[in-house]
Amino acid sequence: MPTSKLLAGIELGGTKCVCILGSGPDDVRAMERLPTGEREETLRQIESVLDRWRSQHGFAALGIASFGPVDLRAGTAGFGFITSTTKPGWRNTDVAQRFGRRFAVPVGFDTDVNGAALAEGRWGAARGLDDYAYVTVGTGIGVGTIVHGRPVFGMNHTELGHIRVARKAGDKFAGVCPFHGDCIEGLASGPAIEARAGLPASQLPAEHPAWDYVAHGLGQLMHTMVLTTAPARIFLGGGVMTQQHLFERIQQELKRSLNNYVEAPQLNEGLSQFIVPPGLGTMSGPLGALALAADAIGQAATDPAPVITAVSR
Numbered sequence: 249m250p251t252s253k254l255l256a257g258i259e260l261g262g263t264k265c266v267c268i269l270g271s272g273p274d275d276v277r278a279m280e281r282l283p284t285g286e287r288e289e290t291l292r293q294i295e296s297v298l299d300r301w302r303s304q305h306g307f308a309a310l311g312i313a314s315f316g317p318v319d320l321r322a323g324t325a326g327f328g329f330i331t332s333t334t335k336p337g338w339r340n341t342d343v344a345q346r347f348g349r350r351f352a353v354p355v356g357f358d359t360d361v362n363g364a365a366l367a368e369g370r371w372g373a374a375r376g377l378d379d380y381a382y383v384t385v386g387t388g389i390g391v392g393t394i395v396h397g398r399p400v401f402g403m404n405h406t407e408l409g410h411i412r413v414a415r416k417a418g419d420k421f422a423g424v425c426p427f428h429g430d431c432i433e434g435l436a437s438g439p440a441i442e443a444r445a446g447l448p449a450s451q452l453p454a455e456h457p458a459w460d461y462v463a464h465g466l467g468q469l470m471h472t473m474v475l476t477t478a479p480a481r482i483f484l485g486g487g488v489m490t491q492q493h494l495f496e497r498i499q500q501e502l503k504r505s506l507n508n509y510v511e512a513p514q515l516n517e518g519l520s521q522f523i524v525p526p527g528l529g530t531m532s533g534p535l536g537a538l539a540l541a542a543d544a545i546g547q548a549a550t551d552p553a554p555v556i557t558a559v560s561r
Contacts, residue, residue: 255545256298256307257537259360260314260343262335262387265290267297268534269307271542273371277305279534287337295350302351309354309548311540313363313533314343315388320358320405328357334388334426356544360384362399363536364526365392368483370539373527381479382526384533385466386486389433393477400477409433413468414505416461436465438488454493463494467501470523474506480514483526485533499523 254277259266265284270276278301282293301307317333319326328344344357358366365382368374374382374394382392389409393400400406410431423434424443434440441449445458452458466484473479484495499519506515514522526532 254305254307255309255311255538255541256301257311257534257541258294258298258313258347259363259533259537260284260294260312261360261533262315265294266534266537267294267301268537269301269305270538272538273528273531273535284335287341291341291343291346295347298347298351307351307353307541309356309541309545310347310351311356311363311537311542311544312344312347313358313360313537313540316359316390316405317407318343318357318359318405320401321403332427354541354544354548356540356542356547358399358540359390359392359405360533360536361390361392362405363392363540364485364528364532365394365399365483365536366539366543367528367532367535368526369394369397370542371528371535372532373483373524374481377480379477379479380481380483381473381477382483382485382532383469384486385436385484385488386438389437389469389486391469391473393473393479395477408469408473409437411469411472413465413472416464419461419464421461432465432469436462436469436488441488449488449491452491454491459491459494459497462488463497463501466494466498467505470498470502471505474502474510474515478512481521482523483532484523485526485530489525495523495525496520 257268265282267280269278280297284290317331319329319331330338330341333339344355348355361382361384374380378397380394384390391408413432421444423430424440425431425434438449445452528535
């Protein structure tokens with residue numbers, strides 16, 4: 249097998265998986281997209297891609313940025329597993345340990361949103377910031393919150409996509425989250441928009457009334473984030489956020505909700521510079537997997553015993 253300084257990454261999403269080989273945004277050697285279908289078939293397809301890259305190029309580490317919830321408690325039997333996911337057939341799935349056994353390189357494992365947030369800090373629009381957040385709004389809603397340069401971690405990673413929010417007056421939509429119904433993911437994710445409006449978000453005109461409810465809910469999420477971890481900037485990515493008209497609507501909903509309660513330069517000098525698209529665009533997620541691989545190499549250099557590392561720790 250050829251020796252290599254290349255990194256391999258897997259962005260394991262609820263709808264699609266992206267396998268990436270390279271060392272950063274200016275050095276992407278290969279990238280392949282696969283649908284996230286039945287669990288074993290999807291994982292076998294990913295292994296086939298990585299087997300081929302290992303044979304052709306080699307790679308020094310692997311990063312896995314996965315949809316969740318996932319178990320990030322290093323040293324436990326469940327570490328590296330997808331746990332109580334809403335995606336059918338994927339509950340209690342071994343991801344990190346499985347790939348660690350197969351490829352025997354340092355493996356960095358974290359949530360997809362934490363990975364994307366770390367990529368923005370390493371290569372994107374969050375460079376120079378110690379405290380910020382990356383939000384994805386797509387098949388699900390997730391938040392990667394960075395405080396003092398590291399993802400927030402307590403008993404496990406956070407799940408802000410499932411918080412309860414104040415409903416917009418007159419909104420009777422039940423929500424689509426199988427766990428909570430009308431949490432923010434249940435109200436404003438891609439599947440929620442389609443269930444509410446009868447059309448995918450990509451096909452809804454900007455003037456459709458469903459967007460008022462989506463913007464209100466996401467503004468409530470921003471409100472919660474401002475009053476908890478107080479990020480210096482919030483990056484909004486994911487498929488739903490390709491609807492550019494949403495940014496100004498969400499900014500205005502946040503302003504209305506905060507009602508001048510918080511005094512901070514980021515809020516006073518213009519919300520258009522506070523709630524922004526990710527600097528890496530649609531590459532934040534795949535590059536997040538490479539960022540996790542790079543951090544795994546750094547961890548292995550100081551503590552060579554564990555092959556798999558929980559980057560959030």
